[in-house]
Amino acid sequence: MLFFLLFLYLLLSTADPLHAPIHVPLILRFSLFAALTASLAAKTLILQYWPALLLIPLTLLLGRVFCGWICPLGTTIDASDWALRKFRKRNADLGKARALKYYLLGALIIAAVFGAQAAGWFDPLSIVTRSYALVVHPVVYAAFDGIVGFSYRFAPLEPLGDFASSASRRVLSFQNPITEQPAFIGQILIALMFLVILAAGLRYRRFWCRSLCPLGALLGLMSRWSPLRRAVGDDCISCLKCENICPTQAITGEGKKTRSRECIMCMDCPPVCPVNTITFARKEQRRPAEAPVDATRRGVIASLIGGAIAAPILRIRFWQRKGKGNPVLIRPPAVGTEEEFLAKCVRCGECMKVCITNGLQPVMLEGGLAALMTPRLVPRAGYCAYECNLCGQVCPSQAIRPLPLKEKQEVVLGKAFFDRSRCIPWAAYNTASSPGKQHGVQWSDAFNCAVCEEHCPVPGKAIHFSRYPFRDGDPQHVINRPYVRLEECIGCGICENKCPLPGPAAVRVTAVDQTSPDLPQLYG
Amino acid sequence: MQEFTRRRFLKGVATAAAGALIPRALITAPALAADQPGLAIAHIKERSQMKEALRRALDAIGGIGALVRKGQTVAIKPNMAWARTPEQGANVSPQLVAAMVELCKGAGAKKVKVFDRTINDWRMTYRLSGIQDAAKEAGAEVSFTDDRKFRDIKIPKGKVLKSWPVYRDALDADVFINMPVAKQHGTSVLTLSMKNLMGIAGGERGNWHPEIHQKLADFNSAIRVDLVVMDAFNIMVTNGPAGGRPDDLKFKGQIIVGTDRVAVDSYAATLFDRTPDSIGYIRRAADMGIGTMDFESLGVDNITVG
Numbered sequence: 001m002l003f004f005l006l007f008l009y010l011l012l013s014t015a016d017p018l019h020a021p022i023h024v025p026l027i028l029r030f031s032l033f034a035a036l037t038a039s040l041a042a043k044t045l046i047l048q049y050w051p052a053l054l055l056i057p058l059t060l061l062l063g064r065v066f067c068g069w070i071c072p073l074g075t076t077i078d079a080s081d082w083a084l085r086k087f088r089k090r091n092a093d094l095g096k097a098r099a100l101k102y103y104l105l106g107a108l109i110i111a112a113v114f115g116a117q118a119a120g121w122f123d124p125l126s127i128v129t130r131s132y133a134l135v136v137h138p139v140v141y142a143a144f145d146g147i148v149g150f151s152y153r154f155a156p157l158e159p160l161g162d163f164a165s166s167a168s169r170r171v172l173s174f175q176n177p178i179t180e181q182p183a184f185i186g187q188i189l190i191a192l193m194f195l196v197i198l199a200a201g202l203r204y205r206r207f208w209c210r211s212l213c214p215l216g217a218l219l220g221l222m223s224r225w226s227p228l229r230r231a232v233g234d235d236c237i238s239c240l241k242c243e244n245i246c247p248t249q250a251i252t253g254e255g256k257k258t259r260s261r262e263c264i265m266c267m268d269c270p271p272v273c274p275v276n277t278i279t280f281a282r283k284e285q286r287r288p289a290e291a292p293v294d295a296t297r298r299g300v301i302a303s304l305i306g307g308a309i310a311a312p313i314l315r316i317r318f319w320q321r322k323g324k325g326n327p328v329l330i331r332p333p334a335v336g337t338e339e340e341f342l343a344k345c346v347r348c349g350e351c352m353k354v355c356i357t358n359g360l361q362p363v364m365l366e367g368g369l370a371a372l373m374t375p376r377l378v379p380r381a382g383y384c385a386y387e388c389n390l391c392g393q394v395c396p397s398q399a400i401r402p403l404p405l406k407e408k409q410e411v412v413l414g415k416a417f418f419d420r421s422r423c424i425p426w427a428a429y430n431t432a433s434s435p436g437k438q439h440g441v442q443w444s445d446a447f448n449c450a451v452c453e454e455h456c457p458v459p460g461k462a463i464h465f466s467r468y469p470f471r472d473g474d475p476q477h478v479i480n481r482p483y484v485r486l487e488e489c490i491g492c493g494i495c496e497n498k499c500p501l502p503g504p505a506a507v508r509v510t511a512v513d514q515t516s517p518d519l520p521q522l523y524g
Numbered sequence: 525m526q527e528f529t530r531r532r533f534l535k536g537v538a539t540a541a542a543g544a545l546i547p548r549a550l551i552t553a554p555a556l557a558a559d560q561p562g563l564a565i566a567h568i569k570e571r572s573q574m575k576e577a578l579r580r581a582l583d584a585i586g587g588i589g590a591l592v593r594k595g596q597t598v599a600i601k602p603n604m605a606w607a608r609t610p611e612q613g614a615n616v617s618p619q620l621v622a623a624m625v626e627l628c629k630g631a632g633a634k635k636v637k638v639f640d641r642t643i644n645d646w647r648m649t650y651r652l653s654g655i656q657d658a659a660k661e662a663g664a665e666v667s668f669t670d671d672r673k674f675r676d677i678k679i680p681k682g683k684v685l686k687s688w689p690v691y692r693d694a695l696d697a698d699v700f701i702n703m704p705v706a707k708q709h710g711t712s713v714l715t716l717s718m719k720n721l722m723g724i725a726g727g728e729r730g731n732w733h734p735e736i737h738q739k740l741a742d743f744n745s746a747i748r749v750d751l752v753v754m755d756a757f758n759i760m761v762t763n764g765p766a767g768g769r770p771d772d773l774k775f776k777g778q779i780i781v782g783t784d785r786v787a788v789d790s791y792a793a794t795l796f797d798r799t800p801d802s803i804g805y806i807r808r809a810a811d812m813g814i815g816t817m818d819f820e821s822l823g824v825d826n827i828t829v830g
Binding site for chain 1: 607608643644645647648651652667668670672673709710711728730731733734735736737738763765766767768769772802804
């Protein structure tokens, strides 16, 4: 519970300004599984994952205490299992499905070796962070927003509105109040994935932890050396009270045996024992009765082969062909090559949570299966703020590098280009000079716009005007037609964001490879 | 008899609340004192002299006491639109805002509110501009402009804009002070006090840019401004209104104070070597009777501080 509050606190602190005394991605960095697969897939040791190493001595000494006491997904599942207790007749038996998590772990590690990393699908800390950041937080926001909106409709209630408004901003760290609550593409799919995990509680307690969680599997395997185990004394009367209360069905053999790898050290069983014979003690003192592992050799081999086959499938991307980048995948600053980014990104959504403009959005299928739930900048939703470098600071896996502001400001995310058939000064010029209207069109201030030029944050501006004198000869009648100075443009997307046209902007950003943002030779 | 529905109830309450606020008919604020100049320009060398400069300039046009009375609520709208530092000159100097807040407080103002509807993220902008901290320290209430605190106003004289949502706190304050910084601007040529007023406009302001001159004049014709305090310490001559480079700024060392926004803007235009009537919205605002381009006719007091 304490750790869950810490998790929530850190999640809410993942906002501008970053002032939490503890590093916000700390809990995410506990994931030994993500650390392992991201490092394997990227073929580098991601040193920032050092907190994950703490899990090794912890588990070797105390077993799966992480699962029982620390993991925020575990706590959430406990809460939802409790809420669903009336609908669940009994904690149903998973049987052989218990071994699934080991097969999954094996398959995912092999896939990572072959370069496909799927922490986003199976890492509990990634799932829980993403779900709270991209689904729960916006929902809570909506609730607060409702109070504020309601209060501002009645003059006497305005102080309440002011209070709720400032509370929601200070405490709940809502980041994009000018437009509306933070919104994320594909929120509903992320919500569904989360709800399916929770809904399993209708039949099974801790379903995720028992059957699927690869981090749980990893810790389970390590816990075999843990000296601290559940032991049952000879005076056990096999009343099965402990078996019934055990959330992970770690108790078997009429209450006498323990599947240590399943035991999450929740310590719920000793208090229910009517004869007080359950103890958690060092195994030298009392010989605990151990039940066999569920995984079979055949299953493990099959899963490893499966992982090797899955890797290339996960990695297929239509735009992988040489020299043809995916134009919509504008990555946050600063990432390495797409390959490296996909290997490192654990899809936790921290960068999208912290993005001050709400511009970082989860990729759905536009980048192929491999890029699912990775962040991309959607300039129409929000731009990359020039004075902001938060995403790199909260990324747990260094997929986005933390850069000092000065360096971040030089990272090129993409390049802007004008759509002259939509851009007001260009289109107005066309209208004004089209043959049918040659003599009818009078000068109008409405020919000029240039909101994009105004907002360009690059010192010296990447958007400039070519001045086109209107044909009536009046020196004040000049159409300022904007163009992009490609060598200056950093692709932050504020021009696309602020373009006043409804629908697609007249100036749009196309992604470039951040590691080689040089202009194509085509431009000479 | 219509059914009593929640919607109707809410509407009724909202209408009653709006009606309770006396509409302010006077758009052009009168001079603070009839026998004193309408425009004061304080010349300074350092930002630290701003407080002194502002006080003396205000005294020259009639004194803060003629504007702010005991127990009143003052709203200050500085140009605090860009996530830029004070040295970059895209926003008003924090020292000047702080000085204005202190003077209002000193004159007995009950509450001084400071706000702007920022262009970049508001938290970052409020912080980086230095204005949030400076104004708070001086005793102001610095708040975020919530989208629901905007109220539609009619623009009876408007030629292009007929109505627009405006920030409530700006409309409802007893005294409204506009604090722009003088900058070059791509579309409107210069960002001065009348352009700065866009910061209390709600809605999709990007739409203003085509025909911006008439829209600015229209908008100004419906908003009462009691005082303009313009920061022309460093004026931004290139790459406005966001700038970013020291080269974009030019030192002028002036603080311009007046009640006639057209006159203040007209004088400021001369700092950029422009004539007032070459700036579309200044000319149109003068045509609409919002103020005068002939700032010299109001009397100009030049004060040298330090």
